[in-house]
Amino acid sequence: MTLTIAIDGPAGSGKSSVSKEAARRLSYGYLDTGAAYRALAWHTLARGADTADEAAVIDAASDFPYAISLDADDYWVRVGDTDVTSAIRELRVSAAVSGVARVAAVRERVNDLFRTLVAASALPGVIVEGRDITTVVAPDAPVRILLTAAPEVRAARRSAELTDEDAAAVATALHRRDAADSQVVDFLTAADGVSVIDSTDLDFAQTVEAVLRVAAAGGAAPTQENHDGR
Ligand SMILES: Nc1ncnc2c1ncn2[C@@H]1O[C@H](COP(=O)(O)OP(=O)(O)OP(=O)(O)O)[C@@H](O)[C@H]1O
Numbered sequence: 001m002t003l004t005i006a007i008d009g010p011a012g013s014g015k016s017s018v019s020k021e022a023a024r025r026l027s028y029g030y031l032d033t034g035a036a037y038r039a040l041a042w043h044t045l046a047r048g049a050d051t052a053d054e055a056a057v058i059d060a061a062s063d064f065p066y067a068i069s070l071d072a073d074d075y076w077v078r079v080g081d082t083d084v085t086s087a088i089r090e091l092r093v094s095a096a097v098s099g100v101a102r103v104a105a106v107r108e109r110v111n112d113l114f115r116t117l118v119a120a121s122a123l124p125g126v127i128v129e130g131r132d133i134t135t136v137v138a139p140d141a142p143v144r145i146l147l148t149a150a151p152e153v154r155a156a157r158r159s160a161e162l163t164d165e166d167a168a169a170v171a172t173a174l175h176r177r178d179a180a181d182s183q184v185v186d187f188l189t190a191a192d193g194v195s196v197i198d199s200t201d202l203d204f205a206q207t208v209e210a211v212l213r214v215a216a217a218g219g220a221a222p223t224q225e226n227h228d229g230r
């Protein structure tokens with residue numbers, strides 16, 4: 001059976017980068033659940049519709065040939081024949097995605113897909129990251145983590161990535177998205193049994209180690225080739 005490590009947290013907390021590296025170290029799969037919401041936002045916009053229009057989002061979701069890789073070393077996201085791996089990170093998609101995420105019918109559908117992808121995986125485990133993984137998608141996962149960092153630290157990390165964008169605008173967009181998303185799911189409070197990792201004062205490597213420690217305590221064993229601590 002595939003072991004699930006569930007990781008939630010706000011925007012820019014390091015969920016995707018830290019989960020990817022932890023997955024490599026454990027030889028696990030990596031499932032980026034935000035990519036499904038982003039890809040549907042991209043798809044809705046590509047149809048000339050507005051993600052604030054719930055009916056248009058539901059209509060777009062009815063014709064949404066979505067596919068994602070669970071391989072941290074070969075990560076891709078597709079809608080039909082179009083590779084949208086980079087396009088779904090554009091600011092215009094980030095600004096539109098919360099509209100998609102608030103549609104209950106969409107959440108139910110993508111959550112089913114996430115569970116199916118994990119169950120169908122032949123891997124020993126999958127790290128699944130998002131906003132409601134510890135609470136809704138995989139509440140029974142043996143390892144559940146809330147990854148946080150101070151808002152200003154998260155904004156600074158995101159600005160460092162997006163060097164062509166104005167830092168204040170990046171921070172405003174990130175906080176606006178968190179505010180909209182937190183109306184739909186609570187990813188700022190740890191549910192019972194969820195371990196909190198606050199990476200405010202940790203560097204990237206220390207954060208990955210913290211995740212691996214929690215994972216090991218919850219039953220996720222490192223693979224033989226990674227016993228050297230690589
Ligand atoms: N502990 C850390 N120290 C320094 N930088 C970090 C740390 N964790 C993550 N980062 C960096 O912060 C940036 C944001 O991380 P990442 O994209 O993984 O966040 P996220 O939670 O997945 O965000 P989003 O929900 O917006 O997709 C990346 O550039 C990543 O390398």
Ligand SMILES: Nc1ccn([C@@H]2O[C@H](COP(=O)(O)O)[C@@H](O)[C@H]2O)c(=O)n1
Nearest residue numbers: 033034035037097098101130131132181
């Ligand atoms: N489990 C999830 C994951 C994501 N979302 C929504 O998708 C957006 C993009 O997610 P990222 O992790 O790529 O930042 C996010 O802002 C949420 O609107 C979600 O609702 N539930």
